[in-house]
Amino acid sequence: MGVVLALLAGWYLAALFGNWNGAADALARAGAIPDAEKIAAATMAQERPVVPAPHQVVSELWRSIVGMPLGSKRSLLTHAWVTLSATLMGFAIGSLLGIALAVAIVHLRSVEASLMPWIVASQTVPILAVAPIIIVALGAAGLTGLLPKAVIAAYLCFFPVTVGMVKGLNAPDRIQRDLMRTYSASRGQILARLRWPAALPYLFASLKIAVAASLVGTIVAELPTGAQAGLGARLLAGSYYGQTIQIWAALFAAAALSALLVQGIGLAEAATARALGARPAGRVPRSAR
């Protein structure tokens, strides 16, 4: 709570100083004699401030979420939904791809040697540079709308899943693997009954990173393409017309969305842990003797 208050105070101060010159100029142009009090008041209520004050962002959020009908182009919820659907699709594609790659890497040494450098290289390419290429290329192939955005989201989010799952699938210790060997278990049986359950904690940790990356990927994909809808389009339109308040509102919406998604994964993780008998945190094992 103290942190939040300090942040808010800092934000107001930033708005005050950031907008000071602009507000003073505006008052001068209007012919008023700019005294400090008037300027200070004006910094808080500009239409296109350099740094919008918190209450301006909140009221913009309120207006564009509650004040607009669903489906309207000016409703932030509409834009959030467009972004969310591409995010979830990209997340699904990226996670499945990431898991499939990890399974292949763990089972086939040659795959690790041949693919791993490419996988790492893929993540060093700036996504902002790649995104328009993918959008244009897929557009030329007749794919527009949701899928190209999802592809870019997947491009960003498969990597943490692959890295986490390779570690997770290799997590079982020697004695656990020896046990399977004494049963002459097949690779498929070892995967299903040992490697996969052992990897689940790693999977959820990776998925949390992946879902946030997927959201970033979707927003980035919406930026350079002149998309009509989505939080990225909203950001772009805002910056195009100097609507700083709108940009900030869209940023907050994106942050909230990402927090919700990560929270959702956290709930799924907790449910899985319960089903798999994880020891409740902080409880000492009961000696039953």
Add this chain to the structure above:
Amino acid sequence: MSRAGALALKQPPEFEPAAPRAAQEGPVIAAPVIAARGLSLTYTTADGPVHALSNVDLAVAPGEFVSFIGPSGCGKTTLLRCVADLEQPTGGELTVNGVGAEAARLRRDYGFVFQAPALYPWRTIARNVALPLEIFGVPRAERRERVAHYLDLVQLFGFANKFPWQLSGGMQQRASIARALCFDPKLLLMDEPFGALDEIVRDHLNAQLLELWRKTAKTVLFVTHSIPEAVYLSTRVVVMSPRPGRIIDIVDCTALGRERPLEIRESPEFLRLGQRVREGLRAGHAYDA
């Protein structure tokens, strides 16, 4: 004990691991379960070769309880792992039930109990015991019946739905013994199964194991550090010495009979056998120096 005894009489339906029987079933004067001739295993390490096993000759008849004792690094665990085909000998011959160690593993001839319980933490005790049955494709109904029977045998019936962390170390090791027994292998390989347990629990489990062995007529190979444990349990104690790992003495303990109350450990005969094992161990060290 009486409850376990009653149930042990009601043996579960005969269950044949899907594999052809040994070609030479032969006359009743049975072929050895384990036959090793000149068995050697040499590791190559950065510091030069390590002779884990050197020229080991051993034959174990059906129904025997053979303990392997010796200081760390004498190759007793390595020998057991060779029998289980978890390590491959570099020289000599080894047959298990008349076939090579790998063939024996592939037809699931033995149950292995490790130093640690090696229970999978995400499975309940019942599902841990059922693990080999699942892998061998035993139908669900029979699985349930066998798990119930063997949990009863190790006196864990009420704990079927607990997770491993909810049980004490001794109970976990009993569960792992039930898991090794539940597919009714003729051969039981135990690698210091009680090494991590305190003396009182250990005494208790020793008595239970002996009882189990008398009832089920299995052949047991048992690795241990403890002289009293070896003498108490075994029909023969194999004394080994390190660098290179080899057999220095084989002590016949059949004179103690098959019925062995815990008090037998104070009898003169028991102490004499223990003394002979101790002398063998000492001789191994002297040879080393």
